Structures are given as C-alpha cells and as structure tokens.
Amino acid sequence: MRWLASWESFVRVVEEGSMAAAARRLDCTRAQVSKQVGELEQAFGVRLFERSTRKLVLTPSGEIFYRHALQALDAVDGAELAVRNVDEVPRGVLRVGASAVFGRQCVAPFVPRLLARYPELECELILSDEREDLAEARLDLALRMTRSPPEDAVSRLLLVLRRVICASPAYLAAHGRPQLPADLTAHQCFSHLLSDGGVWRLRDGQGDEIEVPIHSRLRFNDIGSTLDAVRAGQGIAILPTYLCGDALARGELETLLDVYEPQVDFGRNLYACYLPGRGRLPAVRAFLDEFQAWLSPEPPWERYGRGG
Amino acid sequence: MRWLASWESFVRVVEEGSMAAAARRLDCTRAQVSKQVGELEQAFGVRLFERSTRKLVLTPSGEIFYRHALQALDAVDGAELAVRNVDEVPRGVLRVGASAVFGRQCVAPFVPRLLARYPELECELILSDEREDLAEARLDLALRMTRSPPEDAVSRLLLVLRRVICASPAYLAAHGRPQLPADLTAHQCFSHLLSDGGVWRLRDGQGDEIEVPIHSRLRFNDIGSTLDAVRAGQGIAILPTYLCGDALARGELETLLDVYEPQVDFGRNLYACYLPGRGRLPAVRAFLDEFQAWLSPEPPWERYGRGG
DNA sequence: CGCATTTGTCAATGATTCGTTGACGTAATG
DNA sequence: CATTACGTCAACGAATCATTGACAAATGCG
Structure with a gap:
C-alpha cells in the first residue's frame, strides 16, 4: 500500500x-x-x-x-x-505588513539583516494598525497580534509576546510601589484606548484573573506615546516587552506586580500570515526562517534586561 | 517508489x-x-x-x-x-528518570498534575545524577540535560534551560557587584565539580565567549548546596533558573552580568528520552504532552522573578 | 411507488513497482 | 599489494497496486 x-x-x-x-x-x-x-x-x-x-x-x-x-x-x-526551492535565491520585492509600533520597533531593525543576507531582495514594510486584507493590500506577509488570524490565510504562530506592568523609578519613588493589583486604583495608570477599556485584567500564578479598574487622565491610542509618558514618570502602564525591554535594561523603567500577567483582548500570539500561494515564495520563506531564527531562543528584546 | x-x-x-x-x-x-x-x-x-x-x-x-x-x-x-491510541487511557506505572535536583525541583511538582488528570496512572520518579541505561533502569522516560542524548533512544528536545550568575544582596553589598566578567576573579565564585573545572565560560551578546578562571574555597557537586551557599551570602554561582527562580523572585538572590550567558559542558538542552517502543505508550505520550504544555509558553520557574 | 442513477464493496486480473542478485569499478584499510 | 567495503547499475523475480466488472444498497426524481 x-x-x-x-x-x-x-x-x-x-x-x-x-x-x-x-x-x-x-x-x-x-x-x-x-x-x-x-x-x-x-x-x-x-x-x-x-x-x-x-x-x-x-x-x-x-x-x-x-x-x-x-x-x-x-x-x-x-x-x-x-x-x-533551496537553490532559488530570494529576490524581488517582499511586501510585509505589521502594526505600527511593533513594525517600527522590531521588524524594521530586523529587515536590514535579511537584506544583507539576500542581496537581490527588496522589502517594503507596510506599517498600519488596521487589519487590512492581505490581497487588497498586496501583502506577501503580515505579522499580526491577534486571537483570530485571517481565515483565508495560512497563519503560523511565531512567538508569544510578553507584557509587563511598569513605571519609572522616579514615579515609584514619588508615589510608592503598588504591591497588589488593587493598589493600582490609587495610581495613575495609562489606559489603552484600543484594548483595555479602562479595566486591566491580570492573571496570577494560579490562573485566576483579577480585574482592576484603573483611571488615567491621559489616554493614548499609540503605545509609543504611552511608553514616553511612563518614562517621563507620569504613571504606570502595561507595555509589551518588545517596546519597553530596552528601557527596562537601562533601568529607566522597572516592572512591578511581576507575579501577575496582564491580559489583553487580542491575546499574546504573534502570527505570520500569508495567502496560501505565497508560502512558496523564496522571499517569504527566507523572511520567516530568518525572523524565527532571530527570535530564537528568545527575542532580542527579552535577551537583555533580565534580573531579580 | x-x-x-x-x-x-x-x-x-x-x-x-x-x-x-x-x-x-x-x-x-x-x-x-x-x-x-x-x-x-x-x-x-x-x-x-x-x-x-x-x-x-x-x-x-x-x-x-x-x-x-x-x-x-x-x-x-x-x-x-x-x-x-485514541481510545487508550494512560494507566499503569510510568517510570520517569531525572537528575536529582531537576527532578526534585521541577518534575516532582509537575507529576501530581499529571496524576490528577489521569486517575488510573501511577508514576515512579527515579532521581539520579548518573546516566543510567534506560533499559537497565527500566525507565519509560528519562529527562536529560545533555549535548548527546543516548543513541539507542528517541530524544525529543523539550526546553532550552537558562542559567544565570547570581549572588545574594548581602554578598553584593559587602563585596561589590561585578561589572565585567574579569571582576569575577576577585570574588568567591562557586565551582561546579562536575562541569566547569574552575573556569566559567560566558557568552556575550555578540556570541563571543569569554573564559574566566574563578576560584572558590568551597566546591560542590550538588547544585542544591550551591544554591544554599549563595543564598547564605557566601559567594557567587552560576545556577539554572529552574533552581534559583524562586529565590530571585523573592529577592533573596540577584542576577548579575546579565548580558552574559553562562555556558556549561552539557549544554542547555533538556531532552525527553525514551526507548523506541516506549513512545507508543499512552502514559509516555500523556506525560510528554502535559509536561510540554506545563512548560509553555515558558516554564513556571521563569514565569516569576521578572524585572528590569 | 417504481425506476434510474449513484455509491461502496469485493474478487479477479493485468499492470506496475519494488527489492534482490550479481557484477563492476573505486576507495579505504591492513 | 591484497583484501575488504562501498556505491552503482542492469536484469529479473516477487510483491504490490489500480482497474474492471459485478453486485447490493441508498438516493433522487417523476
């Protein structure tokens, strides 16, 4: 048989x-x-x-x-x-979509490495926070943080992202360090306009989820601005480590309530999405392989900034 | 064909x-x-x-x-x-081998979860630092930290382990915090009798490896004892995070030289090894699936103790 | 309800594929 | 230098595979 x-x-x-x-x-x-x-x-x-x-x-x-x-x-x-396809050299223009902050922070630094490796490849990095259709946007590949990748695309889980609660040392010195989630209500906590609706959901080590209503007089729809505000000592925020890892490493920020893991609506998964035919393209495969290698065993933004 | x-x-x-x-x-x-x-x-x-x-x-x-x-x-x-195996419920006695410290620290806490999930399953956890033969020891499964898993067994990479250089806050307060690898030579650094031969090999962020001869008046072949000594403020050691993660989380220990990644002879890989026929056993497969789920997206001992 | 069509199964059979044998040339080893 | 081991190739018998034709059952349609 x-x-x-x-x-x-x-x-x-x-x-x-x-x-x-x-x-x-x-x-x-x-x-x-x-x-x-x-x-x-x-x-x-x-x-x-x-x-x-x-x-x-x-x-x-x-x-x-x-x-x-x-x-x-x-x-x-x-x-x-x-x-x-091993002998096929990635060439031509690869159009990659990513969200604005993640794209600028993580994908943009990566792409030069890819291009160095494949001299005949060009890359167009399309940053947008809108979930544009892959076909309409003519994307060869999209990096998506989502719980529900597009159904008409192949989706490949690349990474589980981490988010931490953090503040500047100056802020903590002035306002005290929250010890319990409930303590956050007495602090200036930045809200993500697009995701948390004024309520932080924190999961403790036992898997229980705690909801903490937070208030902030300053609200952003751009987490880069949130990062800036936190660094300026204006408050506390939940930030992805790909954004704040450097600041943590430099001691500009500190994490708090580390036992708790922040939950967000769109989850923690980073997917690479591409239309079914696109998986064959050497450029797409090269991007995926190199990007995953770059992320292994852990992403660069997690590789530093470790400590007790 | x-x-x-x-x-x-x-x-x-x-x-x-x-x-x-x-x-x-x-x-x-x-x-x-x-x-x-x-x-x-x-x-x-x-x-x-x-x-x-x-x-x-x-x-x-x-x-x-x-x-x-x-x-x-x-x-x-x-x-x-x-x-x-779809209809087969894991049952009977599963014999699992692991090293003494890793077994006590990580596998033993995990096994009750497995047994709770499968009421008809029993488990014998055989802890030993000797690389006993799987057949001779009648092991269904062995968890091995090694660069060279047994050739007569199927080996499945489960996890990349992390090791950190750490000391107690008291020690650092009294002796100063090393800023560069070379600073370690002036410190009391615990040697692993079984692995490092008095020389620590540290890899920096660029992949270069630095060798640091260290000396310690106290040497152990049991890293549990090394942990105890470090916590007691007696010196600095390289320890796997599965062992010291809790102490780091509690602030009893601090990591240092975080940019450097310690290298050890037997590498960073944790393998699950089993004799070719054993992979079919529902109990073995259940263990592997549940253990990997337990370790994902990162092991429990890494889930705590994060910070800048 | 009756009839035509479609479906799934089975045995027999011819077609196709596969593994071995034996031979040969080359490389490695003692 | 002799022997052994290795990799390849063609020929051939063995084994496997896909089709054909028949049959029974289910479905759809008038």
Missing part, C-alpha cells in the same frame, strides 16, 4: 464528502479509494468512517486522524518545497 | 553515515538504499549527497531536506500514534 497516497485519499474523501467524489477528484476509481481507506482502517485497527449510513461521517478516530494527516501531509509538502 | 520509505532510507543514511550501514540497519540491500536515494534526487532535481568522495557528505539541499524529512516523518509517526 502506498502509505501517504492512502492518507491523501482519506483526506480527499473527507473534503469531498464521498469516496466517489474523491475518486473523481483524484482521477482514479471508487474501488481504489475504497480499498485505500479500508486498508488504513485495517492498519490502524479503527474505523475512520461510520458505515451505517451512506452519508459519510467521520468517527472520533477519523477526526483525530484527519487532523494529524493534514499536518503530516503539510510537513511532507513543506519538505518537498524546501528542498526544491 | 514508496515515497516515505525512501525518506526514511535517506534519513537513515545520514544518521548511519553510509548507504551500506543504513542498509544493514534497515535489513535490506545497498542497492535498494542507493536506488531510493537516487530516485529522491531525481524527483527533487537536486543532489542530496556529494558524490566526489566515498565519505558521505550532505549537500546544502541534502541538509535542508534532512531537517524537513525528520519533521515530516515525525508528523507521520505522530499521526499514526494518535489514531492508534
């Missing part, structure tokens, strides 16, 4: 809804597909499809296998692509 | 260093392996091995394909395991 071909047949049956339709799509016979699926079931010792009705329904085992099979076939395809 | 079988042959050739050795290991003929690799090369249109010398050397394409092939084969194996 051609093992992987059987997996592909099985996956196709699930997608097409019947063996006959899958056979048509695969340009082979119903008998072949039926036999391949039957042999998979025999090999695994489980039923993949219910047989009590003509309407094909996956069994629980079938569902599990379907998901794993997709992943495995994707890995196989990726391997084939990688080896076939 | 049996596609995946060819991939497996190719991977085996890389691992064994020759087609003849791979054929022996695969219990087939040199001609089969040679043909399979040749057909891969034909299919991909690239050379995977250099042919100019009998000594097998991977081409750049071969290296890329090797890494992707491993991943793909692992995904395929994972799919097969997942579908075969």
Whole structure:
C-alpha cells in the first residue's frame, strides 16, 4: 500500500464528502479509494468512517486522524518545497505588513539583516494598525497580534509576546510601589484606548484573573506615546516587552506586580500570515526562517534586561 | 517508489553515515538504499549527497531536506500514534528518570498534575545524577540535560534551560557587584565539580565567549548546596533558573552580568528520552504532552522573578 | 411507488513497482 | 599489494497496486 497516497485519499474523501467524489477528484476509481481507506482502517485497527449510513461521517478516530494527516501531509509538502526551492535565491520585492509600533520597533531593525543576507531582495514594510486584507493590500506577509488570524490565510504562530506592568523609578519613588493589583486604583495608570477599556485584567500564578479598574487622565491610542509618558514618570502602564525591554535594561523603567500577567483582548500570539500561494515564495520563506531564527531562543528584546 | 520509505532510507543514511550501514540497519540491500536515494534526487532535481568522495557528505539541499524529512516523518509517526491510541487511557506505572535536583525541583511538582488528570496512572520518579541505561533502569522516560542524548533512544528536545550568575544582596553589598566578567576573579565564585573545572565560560551578546578562571574555597557537586551557599551570602554561582527562580523572585538572590550567558559542558538542552517502543505508550505520550504544555509558553520557574 | 442513477464493496486480473542478485569499478584499510 | 567495503547499475523475480466488472444498497426524481 502506498502509505501517504492512502492518507491523501482519506483526506480527499473527507473534503469531498464521498469516496466517489474523491475518486473523481483524484482521477482514479471508487474501488481504489475504497480499498485505500479500508486498508488504513485495517492498519490502524479503527474505523475512520461510520458505515451505517451512506452519508459519510467521520468517527472520533477519523477526526483525530484527519487532523494529524493534514499536518503530516503539510510537513511532507513543506519538505518537498524546501528542498526544491533551496537553490532559488530570494529576490524581488517582499511586501510585509505589521502594526505600527511593533513594525517600527522590531521588524524594521530586523529587515536590514535579511537584506544583507539576500542581496537581490527588496522589502517594503507596510506599517498600519488596521487589519487590512492581505490581497487588497498586496501583502506577501503580515505579522499580526491577534486571537483570530485571517481565515483565508495560512497563519503560523511565531512567538508569544510578553507584557509587563511598569513605571519609572522616579514615579515609584514619588508615589510608592503598588504591591497588589488593587493598589493600582490609587495610581495613575495609562489606559489603552484600543484594548483595555479602562479595566486591566491580570492573571496570577494560579490562573485566576483579577480585574482592576484603573483611571488615567491621559489616554493614548499609540503605545509609543504611552511608553514616553511612563518614562517621563507620569504613571504606570502595561507595555509589551518588545517596546519597553530596552528601557527596562537601562533601568529607566522597572516592572512591578511581576507575579501577575496582564491580559489583553487580542491575546499574546504573534502570527505570520500569508495567502496560501505565497508560502512558496523564496522571499517569504527566507523572511520567516530568518525572523524565527532571530527570535530564537528568545527575542532580542527579552535577551537583555533580565534580573531579580 | 514508496515515497516515505525512501525518506526514511535517506534519513537513515545520514544518521548511519553510509548507504551500506543504513542498509544493514534497515535489513535490506545497498542497492535498494542507493536506488531510493537516487530516485529522491531525481524527483527533487537536486543532489542530496556529494558524490566526489566515498565519505558521505550532505549537500546544502541534502541538509535542508534532512531537517524537513525528520519533521515530516515525525508528523507521520505522530499521526499514526494518535489514531492508534485514541481510545487508550494512560494507566499503569510510568517510570520517569531525572537528575536529582531537576527532578526534585521541577518534575516532582509537575507529576501530581499529571496524576490528577489521569486517575488510573501511577508514576515512579527515579532521581539520579548518573546516566543510567534506560533499559537497565527500566525507565519509560528519562529527562536529560545533555549535548548527546543516548543513541539507542528517541530524544525529543523539550526546553532550552537558562542559567544565570547570581549572588545574594548581602554578598553584593559587602563585596561589590561585578561589572565585567574579569571582576569575577576577585570574588568567591562557586565551582561546579562536575562541569566547569574552575573556569566559567560566558557568552556575550555578540556570541563571543569569554573564559574566566574563578576560584572558590568551597566546591560542590550538588547544585542544591550551591544554591544554599549563595543564598547564605557566601559567594557567587552560576545556577539554572529552574533552581534559583524562586529565590530571585523573592529577592533573596540577584542576577548579575546579565548580558552574559553562562555556558556549561552539557549544554542547555533538556531532552525527553525514551526507548523506541516506549513512545507508543499512552502514559509516555500523556506525560510528554502535559509536561510540554506545563512548560509553555515558558516554564513556571521563569514565569516569576521578572524585572528590569 | 417504481425506476434510474449513484455509491461502496469485493474478487479477479493485468499492470506496475519494488527489492534482490550479481557484477563492476573505486576507495579505504591492513 | 591484497583484501575488504562501498556505491552503482542492469536484469529479473516477487510483491504490490489500480482497474474492471459485478453486485447490493441508498438516493433522487417523476
């Protein structure tokens, strides 16, 4: 039995809804597909499809296998692509989208390294806080912080971002250091207009979430400005470490309430998103590989600024 | 051509260093392996091995394909395991080996969570600093910090461990805070009998490695004792964060020379090792999945103790 | 309800693929 | 220099695979 071909047949049956339709799509016979699926079931010792009705329904085992099979076939395809494209030098213009602050802070410093590595590559970095459509914006790749990456795109989790509560030493000296989340209510805490709606949600080490209503007389929709205000000693804020890591390292800022992990609506995940065909482009693959290498084992902004 | 079988042959050739050795290991003929690799090369249109010398050397394409092939084969194996074991509840006794300190500090606190999740599972945690043979010690799974996991076992990288240079605030107040690696020579630095031989190797942010001869009048082969001595203000040591993270969080210890990353002989990698058949056991898979989830996105001992 | 079409399965069979054998040339080793 | 090991190739038998045709059951349509 051609093992992987059987997996592909099985996956196709699930997608097409019947063996006959899958056979048509695969340009082979119903008998072949039926036999391949039957042999998979025999090999695994489980039923993949219910047989009590003509309407094909996956069994629980079938569902599990379907998901794993997709992943495995994707890995196989990726391997084939990688080896076939190894001699293709990334060239041309790569259009990368990112949010304004993250783009300026993290992607922009990275891109020169990429371009140094691939002399025939050019890059257009499109910074925007709007979730523009990848096709409409003609983006080859978008870096998104979100809980729900675009459904028409391939999304690859690159990194889990960290956020910390921080203030300047001067502010803390003048106003005292909050010891508990509730203490924050007595402090000037900057609100993110776009995300927290005046309530900070902090998760403690046990996974419990504490909500702290905060008030601030100064509110920003640009976290770069929030950073500036915090550094100026005007208050406390939740900031991503990619933004404030340097200031922390230099001692310009200090973190507080470290046991608590700030939660934000759009979550902690940084995704690389690209339209299905774009994954083949050497430039996209080079960007992803180099960017991930750059982020490993931890991002540059986390590599410094460590301490007790 | 049996596609995946060819991939497996190719991977085996890389691992064994020759087609003849791979054929022996695969219990087939040199001609089969040679043909399979040749057909891969034909299919991909690239050379995977250099042919100019009998000594097998991977081409750049071969290296890329090797890494992707491993991943793909692992995904395929994972799919097969997942579908075969879908109905199997982890039960029985799982014997896990780990080093003494890491086991007590990290694995022991984790195991109750695993057992709570799987009521029919029992666990024997075998702590030892000796690299006992998995078969002889009847271990289902061993957690190893090493550069060279056992060759007869499947080894899965779980985590990159961090080590920091630290001392108590009292020690630093009394003796001053080293600003450069060379300053360490004037300090009481605890040596690891088993690893550093009296020389600390520190890597700076540019990847350069600095060697610092240190001396200590007190030497340990047990890093738990080293921790105790450091906390008692007796000196400076390199300690893994899984051991000293709590003390750092409580302010009992402080890190220093944070820009430098300590290097140790056995490296930074934590592997889960198991004999080839054991990977199928539901208990082993449950342990690995739960342990990795527990470690994600970062281990508990790194989740605290953050700051500038 | 009856009929036509579609679907899924099975056995038989021819087509295709695969692994081995034996030979050969080359490299490495003692 | 002799021997052993290795990698490759062609030929061939063994093994596997896909199709065909038949059959029963389900579905859709008039």
